[in-house]
Amino acid sequence: MAIQAVHVPESLDDVIACSARGGRIMGGGTALMPLVNSGAAAVTELVSLRRAGLCGIEVAEGVATIGAAATLAAVGEHPRLAFLRPALRTIASPTIRNQATVGGNLFVAQPYGDLGVCLLALDATCEIAGPDGRRDAPVADVLAAGTAAGEVVAAIRITLPEPGAWHYHKAMRRRLNSASIVTVASVAAPGGRRIVLGGVAPRPVRAFSAERLLDGRPLTPENLTEAGEAARADIDPFDDAYASAWYRARVLPVHLRRAFLP
Amino acid sequence: MTYRLAPIDTGAFAAERDDTGLTVVGSVVQRSDARGHVTGRTEFFEDVAPPRLAHLKMHRSARHHARIAGVDVTAALAVPGVLRVLTHADVPNNVYTVLKLIGVEPDDEPVLAVDKVRYLGEPVCAVIAETEAAALDGAAAVEVSYEDLPHVLDVEEALEEGAPLVNEYQGQNHFVYEGHHCRRIRFGDVEAAFARADHVFEWRYQSSPIEQAPVETTGCVVVPQADGRLRIHSDTQACFFTLDNTALILGTPFNRLRIVGGTVGGGFGGKVDVVVEPIACVAAMAVDRPVKFVYDRAEEMQVSSPRAAERIVIKDAVMDDGRVTGRKVTLYVDAGAYARHSPYGTTKAAAHLPGPYSIPNVWADCHCVFTNRTPSSAMRGFGVTIADFALESQMDRIARALGMDPLRLRLINAYRDGDVKAHRKIAEGTALVEVIQKAAELAGHDLPEDCRRMSSTTREGL
Amino acid sequence: MPSQIVSLVVNGERREFIAAPGATLLACLRESLGLIAAKRGCAQGACGTCTVLVEGRPEASCLVPVETVAGASVRTLEGVTAGGELDEVQSAFIDCFATQCGFCTSGMIMVAEALLERNPDPSEDDVIEAVSGNVCRCTGYRPIVIAIMEAARRRRERAVPR
Numbered sequence: 007m008a009i010q011a012v013h014v015p016e017s018l019d020d021v022i023a024c025s026a027r028g029g030r031i032m033g034g035g036t037a038l039m040p041l042v043n044s045g046a047a048a049v050t051e052l053v054s055l056r057r058a059g060l061c062g063i064e065v066a067e068g069v070a071t072i073g074a075a076a077t078l079a080a081v082g083e084h085p086r087l088a089f090l091r092p093a094l095r096t097i098a099s100p101t102i103r104n105q106a107t108v109g110g111n112l113f114v115a116q117p118y119g120d121l122g123v124c125l126l127a128l129d130a131t132c133e134i135a136g137p138d139g140r141r142d143a144p145v146a147d148v149l150a151a152g153t154a155a156g157e158v159v160a161a162i163r164i165t166l167p168e169p170g171a172w173h174y175h176k177a178m179r180r181r182l183n184s185a186s187i188v189t190v191a192s193v194a195a196p197g198g199r200r201i202v203l204g205g206v207a208p209r210p211v212r213a214f215s216a217e218r219l220l221d222g223r224p225l226t227p228e229n230l231t232e233a234g235e236a237a238r239a240d241i242d243p244f245d246d247a248y249a250s251a252w253y254r255a256r257v258l259p260v261h262l263r264r265a266f267l268p
Numbered sequence: 269m270t271y272r273l274a275p276i277d278t279g280a281f282a283a284e285r286d287d288t289g290l291t292v293v294g295s296v297v298q299r300s301d302a303r304g305h306v307t308g309r310t311e312f313f314e315d316v317a318p319p320r321l322a323h324l325k326m327h328r329s330a331r332h333h334a335r336i337a338g339v340d341v342t343a344a345l346a347v348p349g350v351l352r353v354l355t356h357a358d359v360p361n362n363v364y365t366v367l368k369l370i371g372v373e374p375d376d377e378p379v380l381a382v383d384k385v386r387y388l389g390e391p392v393c394a395v396i397a398e399t400e401a402a403a404l405d406g407a408a409a410v411e412v413s414y415e416d417l418p419h420v421l422d423v424e425e426a427l428e429e430g431a432p433l434v435n436e437y438q439g440q441n442h443f444v445y446e447g448h449h450c451r452r453i454r455f456g457d458v459e460a461a462f463a464r465a466d467h468v469f470e471w472r473y474q475s476s477p478i479e480q481a482p483v484e485t486t487g488c489v490v491v492p493q494a495d496g497r498l499r500i501h502s503d504t505q506a507c508f509f510t511l512d513n514t515a516l517i518l519g520t521p522f523n524r525l526r527i528v529g530g531t532v533g534g535g536f537g538g539k540v541d542v543v544v545e546p547i548a549c550v551a552a553m554a555v556d557r558p559v560k561f562v563y564d565r566a567e568e569m570q571v572s573s574p575r576a577a578e579r580i581v582i583k584d585a586v587m588d589d590g591r592v593t594g595r596k597v598t599l600y601v602d603a604g605a606y607a608r609h610s611p612y613g614t615t616k617a618a619a620h621l622p623g624p625y626s627i628p629n630v631w632a633d634c635h636c637v638f639t640n641r642t643p644s645s646a647m648r649g650f651g652v653t654i655a656d657f658a659l660e661s662q663m664d665r666i667a668r669a670l671g672m673d674p675l676r677l678r679l680i681n682a683y684r685d686g687d688v689k690a691h692r693k694i695a696e697g698t699a700l701v702e703v704i705q706k707a708a709e710l711a712g713h714d715l716p717e718d719c720r721r722m723s724s725t726t727r728e729g730l
Numbered sequence: 731m732p733s734q735i736v737s738l739v740v741n742g743e744r745r746e747f748i749a750a751p752g753a754t755l756l757a758c759l760r761e762s763l764g765l766i767a768a769k770r771g772c773a774q775g776a777c778g779t780c781t782v783l784v785e786g787r788p789e790a791s792c793l794v795p796v797e798t799v800a801g802a803s804v805r806t807l808e809g810v811t812a813g814g815e816l817d818e819v820q821s822a823f824i825d826c827f828a829t830q831c832g833f834c835t836s837g838m839i840m841v842a843e844a845l846l847e848r849n850p851d852p853s854e855d856d857v858i859e860a861v862s863g864n865v866c867r868c869t870g871y872r873p874i875v876i877a878i879m880e881a882a883r884r885r886r887e888r889a890v891p892r
Contacts, residue, residue: 010752040775104788
């Protein structure tokens, strides 16, 4: 379908108004524009977030509020978000990280969307704006079910992890710029350790089985391998050009272990 | 990081270098095209922008194998901006084969499908429109109704009795070589060699199709000239081959066409077939406007011809001392639905057997097989590369089975000057022994003295 | 929505042109402005040959609807060749044989320019990461990495007054 209009609203209210009229919200376009270019996107109007004032990143009292249209590059360059830098460097290329956005990353299909894996591990909160006002939603809900028609994710809030509490590892076919075979992100928080997996299900999944096994136990190679084997109960892997479902399940324990013991 | 700027390694083979007085060999010569590349001024085919350029997009088969019951272009013509929809009836000589230029028969491939489709993605209708987006919409709006036929996607299944017939123009699911069912080598008596051998090793090798994936996709821009000629800007790797085939398809004298080419954004064999130019020429004449037909990335991956998948079975007669005394090879090239360059590629594979070794008894059957898959064609040493993978894997496995240094196994069997090869040619100018010796030295692999004394010009050590 | 007039600052010069709705920055550069150095390779952001600098940062121009960057500063390979003089990256690409078919060259040079602007003394790993979004199917990556290292060296030497 040919594009009939591209809206570049300059405020969140205008974004919502454009979206209400049927436009498709677009962050950096790295997922949507390939479909537009090949004529495969069922969309005639685009609403770009590029100038909607949603690019800001603020950190106060241990909480970061990241505008949905902040690029992955901007997040990686922010001094207070340095813990995410290694994860971001595993996502696409520097060029694409200049375009892809934090919000957009929540809406790409696995095995892409490693930042979404991180945000789920961090138990992020999405600030959602829509015709009926604002609401907050756990990132888990957005990853699972998206947003309602006419709504837009405006920002994402995360609590910064304590030093040493954050772990991330991504297995890929190449050292750089390759999609996930297995992605592991984990945060140790007062309420317990959260472990989230990417690349092994249609959307990022919490490895509840692994979390339970590791509860109160030291992160030894044996315990981690056992947890990785248990985590096979939490995944729903798929075949693609990067790896088979069998391979993803097979190597999951190895990579879960490497997330903690490189 | 240490690096050298020029790709000339004066350190290697230093002792063998002497002052020959050569002024170019061994010196750094700048590429003549580099300045254009680094300034962005090199003109690739898609960089020409003639006024009133129209765009062509293809409606392609959604089936592996099906009879076409009907084609409805009404909805496509109704798309705003669509100028024309071409079918096979618009192409003067619709059925062709590219190697007819060197006498290969029969014509076996339609430019646009006639009564059936033989692979997923086969072109059915060409939609010409004012814009690329309109051409895409138009192509999507063409409606083809199919009656499915059983398809065959495996070379050995295709050769079985009762397999679905892929290509009626060929008449059977293999290419016929001067009356024979395959390209053959018969030299000595392999069965006798197997009977006398200390060991018989038989292994099977299989490759997948490999897409050349040039960064610049296949395409052309055809510009009608005031004098009635057509100027074709193309990224073909074979300008004159393309010109001749296009003229034959159009039924025009060769001098009505002019090809502007030679600048190819990566080809690797994938731009040797003549698939975009003929229909783009028909389109340009039909609308009397310049027309661009360029594959998108998905088309490049799905329908541009890859390196053929091959299946190779090698059975060797081997003595305890490592001599290979007999080699029997059964090789299948998956040509896909149409011949293109595969009859030639299969012949190349046969010509390459049994590898660079002097084996006194050789038997080979090399089959060029038609299946309902994307037609395969040229890619970097096609016919030879996969055979080499199989042959050298076989040598390694034999060496392992015998507990022998794999280089020694190769040195024992390497051809020497004066050997009669399986094709009954006398080998001359051979250098495999010396190449292996040098490679071993560079890799720090210690060859024993008797191996180091071997030579391509003597029987030393045999 | 009809075509509209879009304005960009391209290679330091303000340019205005008419763009159809949703036209990509790549299409506008090539078709409206005649700047052909950036190429279309995949139209998916996967090959890097369309890379240009938007406000100094590399972007895949095939993924950018031009309306979204209206008014922005854009730099293409044509803008690197100032007054017919090759810069250090371009001359190093020639001297190090970092071009083969030439189709990826524009994108490679643009990411190199952006890298050296931010990091005049990159490590080999930095260079490899910078070009990790750019495909060279002639597979001449090694000479490309060498050329960018060499360009960095030449630029640093030039910057030191002698």
